[in-house]
Amino acid sequence: MRKTSTLVLTVLVAVFALTIVLMSFQLKTNKAAENDGVADVTETESGSAAGGEIQHNPPSMDDVPDDELGDAIKRGYDLVNDTSTILRGEAPTAEDGEKLVNELSCTSCHAGAGLDSEVSSLVGMSAVYPMYIGRSGKIVSLEDRINGCMVRSMNGTKFESNDPDLKAMVAYMTYISEGIPVGAELPWRHQSSVDDMPIPSVADGEKVYQQSCATCHAGDGSGTGSNTGPALWGDGSFNDGAGIARLTKMAGYVHNNMPVGNPGSLSDQEVADVSAFILSQDRPEFGNHEGDWPNGGRPSDSMTKERRDEIKAGTIDWEAVIGKKE
Numbered sequence: 538m539r540k541t542s543t544l545v546l547t548v549l550v551a552v553f554a555l556t557i558v559l560m561s562f563q564l565k566t567n568k569a570a571e572n573d574g575v576a577d578v579t580e581t582e583s584g585s586a587a588g589g590e591i592q593h594n595p596p597s598m599d600d601v602p603d604d605e606l607g608d609a610i611k612r613g614y615d616l617v618n619d620t621s622t623i624l625r626g627e628a629p630t631a632e633d634g635e636k637l638v639n640e641l642s643c644t645s646c647h648a649g650a651g652l653d654s655e656v657s658s659l660v661g662m663s664a665v666y667p668m669y670i671g672r673s674g675k676i677v678s679l680e681d682r683i684n685g686c687m688v689r690s691m692n693g694t695k696f697e698s699n700d701p702d703l704k705a706m707v708a709y710m711t712y713i714s715e716g717i718p719v720g721a722e723l724p725w726r727h728q729s730s731v732d733d734m735p736i737p738s739v740a741d742g743e744k745v746y747q748q749s750c751a752t753c754h755a756g757d758g759s760g761t762g763s764n765t766g767p768a769l770w771g772d773g774s775f776n777d778g779a780g781i782a783r784l785t786k787m788a789g790y791v792h793n794n795m796p797v798g799n800p801g802s803l804s805d806q807e808v809a810d811v812s813a814f815i816l817s818q819d820r821p822e823f824g825n826h827e828g829d830w831p832n833g834g835r836p837s838d839s840m841t842k843e844r845r846d847e848i849k850a851g852t853i854d855w856e857a858v859i860g861k862k863e
Contacts, residue, residue, distance in 0.1 A: 591661070591721050593654040595713040606708060609701075613709025616702055617643040617659070618650040620691065621763055624702075638693040639821075640773030642763040646690065646781065646790070652713065654725050656794050661723045663711040674831035679707055689779040692821045729781075729789035734809045736855045737784075739848060742814025745807045749796050758818055770818035777841050778823025784838040784858060788812040813855075816840035817848045 598614060601607045616623055620642040625634030643659075644650055651659025666679040677685070683706055684695040696703035717723070747756065753766030760768035768774040780786050792808045794800050803811070822842050829835065838858050847853035 591717060591723055593658065593660055593723075593725055594716070595652055595660045596715050601712065609705045609708040610712045611709075612702070613705035613707070613712075614650055616706055617647070617709060619644070619763070624693075636694055638687070638691045639768070639775070640760065640763060641691055641767050641775065643686070644764045645767035648794075651710070657729060657790070658725045659710055659713065660725070661714045661717045661721065663707070663714040664717040664719050664721055665723065665726075671832065671834050672829050679710065683707070686779075689823060690775045690781065692774070692776040728793055730785050731788040731792055731805075731808065732785055734785065734788055734859055735806050736859070736861075737809040737813035739810070739814050739817050741807075742810035742812070742817075745803065745811040746814050749803065749807075750811065753797065758815070769815050770820045772821065774820050776821035776823045777839070777845075778826060778829070782816060782820075782840050783836060784812055784816060784840055785836075786838075787816055813848075817845055819845065 598611070601610050621638050621640050622642070624638045625631070628634035628637055646657050647653075647659050648656035651657075651662075654660070662682075663679055666682055667676050669675070670677050670682075673681075673685070680696075680698065680703055683703060687693050687695055746754075750769075754760055754769050755766065758768060758770040759773060760766050775781060781790060788808050791803065791812050792801070792805075796802065817840070826839075826841060837860055844853060844858065
């Protein structure tokens, strides 16, 4: 009897142990499957390639929904693509229109209404804003960023917070950013900057401009059209508070994108020279330079009126401007 009881107990212990082992294995299997599922979902939702890089693949405007949101998206596209013509054309008077916006469009810098991956694309902007901007010294929203361009690059007037046109531009940028996760690193951003450039020559830059730029932008920099050859200086152009009014930013844009049809054909010296020439010309003045960079880090290459006057007087210290002076 005692032997029988011992045998039964041994069998029960063995069964119990086997059950524990099987349960543990199943838990591990389930956990692994769960993790694989999460990885698959993350990769799919981010629109990543095999290497994990975010892809520039905005949805087609042909697929915009046929509803109220779709109407806003289409209006936003039109505003980005032909900003000056639309806003000036709808203003009560010509004078009112000139106060709203200069002669440029968003496409003047962001080619193809911001859809061109090679030229300052706007795809993904709704995924990276709100974000901290050193120039503002605070976290800014996408609406704030658009208005920043309106008063600087467009040398005009901010939209009111409830303006349907501001909402339309946000709707458009949100639409073309579809599938890009919040906070994603976008490989097509922050490409327009040259942080190590040679000392420029404005005189040589004028020669480069007339040879390589004047056909599209006109000999006097007044431009031939906001989307064909935007004004590079003068009353119709961006003011000296715009990002591209910084020498390293202008040089980066020229290096990457100009001349149209043959980008990269200018040498580093030619890029530096022509960028300095363009930014040495008279343009509208931004009215609040002292309010920029409140937390420090003010760049040395902003081509303000003071810098332009130094160029005219022959006293400018280019090494200090481009940060090569110890």
